[in-house]
Amino acid sequence: MNRCIGVLDSGIGGLTVVKELQKQLPGEDILYFGDNKNCPYGNRSGEDILALTMNMLEFMKQNNVKAVAIACNTISTLIDYYKDKFDFSIIDITKPTIDYIINMNIYDIAILGTEFTIKTGKYEKLLHEKNPNIRVINEGSKLLAGLIDSGKFDSPETREVVKSHIDNLMKKGNADNLVLACTHFPIIEDVFLDISPQLNIINPAFQQAKAISEYLSSNNLLNDKKEGELDIYTSGDxxxxxxxxxxxxxxNVNSIKNSP
Incomplete structure (x- = not known):
């Protein structure tokens, strides 16, 4: 089934999901769309986010994808509004991460995401549905996704913001198990660990790629190629x-283009 996997995000963050897909599914072609022009989504209203998401999903439909990974925690919080509107499977990044935390019997969890993701309470709600005894602390970031999307991976400003968030989480409780609940954040995982080496960082991108792999395998949709290609489209730079x-x-990056 040599159709591609679609991956969409508000910017560059979803490339962390692409990285995990290439490790787990090296034969798959991937079509990526990053809406950098409108990043970060986490500071927008739900109506704006949903409208922008529908545009990206229409782009994926036009390109005949076989499945789409919503490589954005903010967009994933709204999945109930769009998941049944297309004839391809849409796999969000939140549920596989929740399942992993439950399966690993983690009882103290810290969530760092965009302000929108944290305000929805999606992670906390889903975790407590599975296990009401899990202790959850969280922190919303207004700045970090935008800093990373502008390429400030290891700047003093980025390091200061990361340190501030880690300090705030530690004041709230046990932050050793930290979910990077924005796909931009794992791009600077080394910064987090440099500032706080004891962290057990949970990367939702890995869990989502695993869920995509299981879906394609169980539905006989795996490609028969040895090496897949990556095509990138963006609304920005x-x-x-x-x-x-x-x-x-x-x-195997085939192209990097501005979206039509």
């Missing part, structure tokens, strides 16, 4: 993608 591709060591 294409230059930032070259830096992230190098930082994440992404492979």
């Amino acid at each position: 294409t230059k930032i993608y070259s830096n992230v591709i190098e930082r994440l060591n992404l492979k």
Whole structure:
């Protein structure tokens, strides 16, 4: 079934999901859309986010994808509004992460995401539905996704924001198990660990890629190629993608283009 997997995000963050997909499904072609022009989504209203998401999903439909990974925690919180409107499977990034936390019997969890993601309480609600005894602390970031999307991976400003969030979470409770609940954040995972080496960082991108792999395998949709290609489209500046591709060591990049 040589159709591609679609991956969409508000900017460059979803490339962390692409990285995990290339590790777990090296034969799959991937079509990526990053809406950098409108990033960060986490500071927008739900109506804005939903309208922008529908535009990206229409783009995926036009390109005949076989499944779409919603590589954005903010967009994933709204999945109930769009998941049944297309004839391809849409897999959000939140549920696989929740399942992992429950399966690993983690009882103290810290969530760092965009302000929108945290305000929805999606992670906390889903975790407590599975296990009401889990202790959840969370922190919303207004600045971090935008800093990363502009390429400030290791700037003093970025490090200061990361340290502030870690300090705030530690004041609230046990923050050792930290979910990076924005796909931009794992791009600077090294910064988090440099500031606070004891952290057990949970990367939702890995869990989502695993869920995509299981879905394709169980539905006989796996590609028969040895190496897949990656095509990137963005509504914003294409230059930032070259830096992230190098930082994440992404492979077989066929094109980086502005969206039509």
